[in-house]
Amino acid sequence: MVDANRAGAVLTVDLNVLVQNYEFLCREVGENRVCAAVIKSDAYGLGLEPVALRLAQSGCDCYFVALMDEAIALRSILQNSGKQAEIYLLNGIAEGLEADLKHYQITPVLNSLSEIERWAAFAKETNKARKAILNVDTGMARLGLDRKEMEVFVANNGIADGIEFTYLMSHLACADDRSAAQNREQRELFESYRRRLGISQASFANSAAIFLGPEYHYDLARPGAAIYGIQPITNEINNILQVINLKGIILQTRVVDTGDTVGYGATYQTPRTSRLATVAVGYGDGYFRTLGNRGFGYIGTTRVPVVGRVSMDLITFDVTDVPENEALPGSMIELIGPHYTADELAADAGTIGYEVLTGLGARYSRNYVGSS
Numbered sequence: 001m002v003d004a005n006r007a008g009a010v011l012t013v014d015l016n017v018l019v020q021n022y023e024f025l026c027r028e029v030g031e032n033r034v035c036a037a038v039i040k041s042d043a044y045g046l047g048l049e050p051v052a053l054r055l056a057q058s059g060c061d062c063y064f065v066a067l068m069d070e071a072i073a074l075r076s077i078l079q080n081s082g083k084q085a086e087i088y089l090l091n092g093i094a095e096g097l098e099a100d101l102k103h104y105q106i107t108p109v110l111n112s113l114s115e116i117e118r119w120a121a122f123a124k125e126t127n128k129a130r131k132a133i134l135n136v137d138t139g140m141a142r143l144g145l146d147r148k149e150m151e152v153f154v155a156n157n158g159i160a161d162g163i164e165f166t167y168l169m170s171h172l173a174c175a176d177d178r179s180a181a182q183n184r185e186q187r188e189l190f191e192s193y194r195r196r197l198g199i200s201q202a203s204f205a206n207s208a209a210i211f212l213g214p215e216y217h218y219d220l221a222r223p224g225a226a227i228y229g230i231q232p233i234t235n236e237i238n239n240i241l242q243v244i245n246l247k248g249i250i251l252q253t254r255v256v257d258t259g260d261t262v263g264y265g266a267t268y269q270t271p272r273t274s275r276l277a278t279v280a281v282g283y284g285d286g287y288f289r290t291l292g293n294r295g296f297g298y299i300g301t302t303r304v305p306v307v308g309r310v311s312m313d314l315i316t317f318d319v320t321d322v323p324e325n326e327a328l329p330g331s332m333i334e335l336i337g338p339h340y341t342a343d344e345l346a347a348d349a350g351t352i353g354y355e356v357l358t359g360l361g362a363r364y365s366r367n368y369v370g371s372s
């Protein structure tokens, strides 16, 4: 465990499990449909290169990223291993990106009339039809043509001359809530836009929407979170397997008297004579400070609470209930794993599993199982 001693914690990413999740989602989406992998933000914090290579090896040939730099990095990773793939850029075409989109063969999602005009102008200039996905806003008020832009676009269809729209796309605001009326409302608005625009292929589903039912799947699904082991629907356990495991190393243990305080601000006072273990992970590693006096770790099957505040590089656990020889300097505490998932940790931290994954620290010793 030399690596753990150097790093403070070991993050294990099981790429075989990740591929099982992806393949399960592909089956849910159905045959003759495309199940892309959303791989933005460093593959949700799990590592763009190892994740992309393993997904590509399993046959995934369609990816979504948010940023142009991510798209370029992904293209070179795939190209270096001889893989062809469709790469879609969610954030669209900022000024001046046209030549790079062409050079790296990235297909943009067009989110506004001005982006449509920009891509059409480039098609004209280069005398070649350009592919794109057209994004319409049906309730997120974030990216995509809004109602007003839709009217202008329908009335001036010619502005898209030279663009081949391969899919019409939209994104749900409340897909994680099965009972939300907005899911159906957004789908109905999406349907009306499809009819008006006459773009036959459609992309609508993120991870959660795949579980809302086949009427949400359409032709191209865009799951991210569920691939990485996050349960997409709140308070619902679907067949998603845990991909990551995070174990922190105990630096030091001590026995403190009843009434002693722990950590910055002295926010925890021991109610009994207690054994404490200090682990070499902190908010500098993305371990949420809100977990102070609220989070847990596990030693074997015994739950050990975080006591006191989380520091930048250190967390203190109460290990009184664990046999002494299982909580010694050098022993490991499960911080995320089978007993305490990223979703459970997120709930205790007051956030969502997505933020836990994308915040996973750069200082962890990373260990990839099943790398291609």
Ligand SMILES: *Cc1c(COP(=O)(O)O)cnc(C)c1O
Binding pocket: 038, 090, 171, 205, 206, 207, 208, 222, 223, 224, 225, 226, 232
């Ligand atoms: C991030 C993102 C996704 C993936 O969502 P998950 O909930 O992680 O499955 C899909 N579509 C768009 C537009 C996104 O921004």
